[in-house]
Amino acid sequence: MSQSIRTADIESFTRHCREHGMKITLQRVAIYRYLMESGAHPSTDDVFQALRDDFPGLSFDTINRTLMTFYQTGLIDIVESRTGVRRFDANMGSHSHMHCVSCGAMFDIDDPLPDHGCLPQADASGFELLGKNVVFRVICPTCRSSEGRSLREGSAWK
Amino acid sequence: MSQSIRTADIESFTRHCREHGMKITLQRVAIYRYLMESGAHPSTDDVFQALRDDFPGLSFDTINRTLMTFYQTGLIDIVESRTGVRRFDANMGSHSHMHCVSCGAMFDIDDPLPDHGCLPQADASGFELLGKNVVFRVICPTCRSSEGRSLREGSAWK
DNA sequence: TTTGTAATTAAGAATTACTCTTATTTAATT
DNA sequence: AATTAAATAAGAGTAATTCTTAATTACAAA
Numbered sequence: 001m002s003q004s005i006r007t008a009d010i011e012s013f014t015r016h017c018r019e020h021g022m023k024i025t026l027q028r029v030a031i032y033r034y035l036m037e038s039g040a041h042p043s044t045d046d047v048f049q050a051l052r053d054d055f056p057g058l059s060f061d062t063i064n065r066t067l068m069t070f071y072q073t074g075l076i077d078i079v080e081s082r083t084g085v086r087r088f089d090a091n092m093g094s095h096s097h098m099h100c101v102s103c104g105a106m107f108d109i110d111d112p113l114p115d116h117g118c119l120p121q122a123d124a125s126g127f128e129l130l131g132k133n134v135v136f137r138v139i140c141p142t143c144r145s146s147e148g149r150s151l152r153e154g155s156a157w158k
Numbered sequence: 159m160s161q162s163i164r165t166a167d168i169e170s171f172t173r174h175c176r177e178h179g180m181k182i183t184l185q186r187v188a189i190y191r192y193l194m195e196s197g198a199h200p201s202t203d204d205v206f207q208a209l210r211d212d213f214p215g216l217s218f219d220t221i222n223r224t225l226m227t228f229y230q231t232g233l234i235d236i237v238e239s240r241t242g243v244r245r246f247d248a249n250m251g252s253h254s255h256m257h258c259v260s261c262g263a264m265f266d267i268d269d270p271l272p273d274h275g276c277l278p279q280a281d282a283s284g285f286e287l288l289g290k291n292v293v294f295r296v297i298c299p300t301c302r303s304s305e306g307r308s309l310r311e312g313s314a315w316k
Numbered sequence: 317t318t319t320g321t322a323a324t325t326a327a328g329a330a331t332t333a334c335t336c337t338t339a340t341t342t343a344a345t346t
Numbered sequence: 347a348a349t350t351a352a353a354t355a356a357g358a359g360t361a362a363t364t365c366t367t368a369a370t371t372a373c374a375a376a
Contacts, residue, residue, distance in 0.1 A: 217327070
């Protein structure tokens with residue numbers, strides 16, 4: 001699952017920071033590098049746990065703030081949730097996920113989807129379009145097979 | 159904005175509950191009715207505030223649990239967020255919103271979007287498809303015009 | 317109708333996840 | 347090297363949601 005980060009990625013990261021007036025700190029590089037390498041959708045706490053050995057001083061708050069800054073400047077993405085833990089993603093390509101409404105699990109959709117249409121209001125109304133996320137509401141195979149059990153047993157999502 | 163709820167809606171609500179082994183309580187009817195009539199995207203607290211006069215004993219927790227049960231059985235939808243307040247929606251048609259990554263505001267897209275393609279993996283893999291949500295990542299007109307100001311000034315989203 | 321029982325509810329405590337405040341440190345510029 | 351705005355760490359604070367327990371209620375079966 002883990003991918004090695006390329007020099008080109010770091011170069012474009014550096015360029016992005018400069019363009020947005022963001023200082024290039026050791027912490028930011030470490031956080032971005034981890035997000036790129038993991039290839040997953042880690043939460044702030046996941047990143048915190050993963051980096052705490054190599055960066056003992058790095059705080060949860062700094063990681064969370066940094067990830068939000070990355071998102072707000074369009075460097076990374078947030079995987080939709082229905083509240084719960086916020087998950088980040090360095091893959092800025094077209095995103096599609098399935099969300100099991102029963103257990104809350106998020107599944108990646110491997111196959112690239114066909115184009116999902118354009119954004120009608122954007123140009124006319126002064127919105128700047130950065131990207132798009134698609135989430136399919138589903139019931140996953142596991143939940144389907146255990147259907148009939150009490151709803152209360154299905155605990156709240158993580 | 160408010161719409162009057164039809165008998166047919168209550169009938170299909172009743173049917174849905176029976177099909178999912180959910181008891182039809184006064185509280186559940188009141189909550190569903192409010193969601194249908196409001197036509198908006200209320201949070202749990204919005205529903206709580208709106209119903210507290212007519213139903214003094216109805217607790218926040220019951221409302222939240224009920225709305226989650228509705229969602230988990232496919233009766234209502236949750237409007238995507240990137241964490242913050244969870245918002246519910248009784249309109250189960252195709253949903254599209256714009257999310258300003260800078261200030262966190264969610265904008266409805268009025269025009270119905272063209273079809274967004276189908277779900278490639280669903281049938282083959284045993285997922286049951288309930289519906290689909292699309293979110294466009296944007297920078298809203300307000301944030302565009304105030305660009306250049308410090309990122310720190312842009313406080314966390316609500 | 318009455319009774320049995322599992323589902324539902326209310327209340328408040330607890331938890332989770334995130335955000336703010338303050339003092340200190342640092343990166344990039346001068 | 348000095349300057350300064352930005353970034354950081356630590357811990358406190360907050361918002362939102364969920365859990366626990368005991369009481370109540372809807373529905374089904376007798």
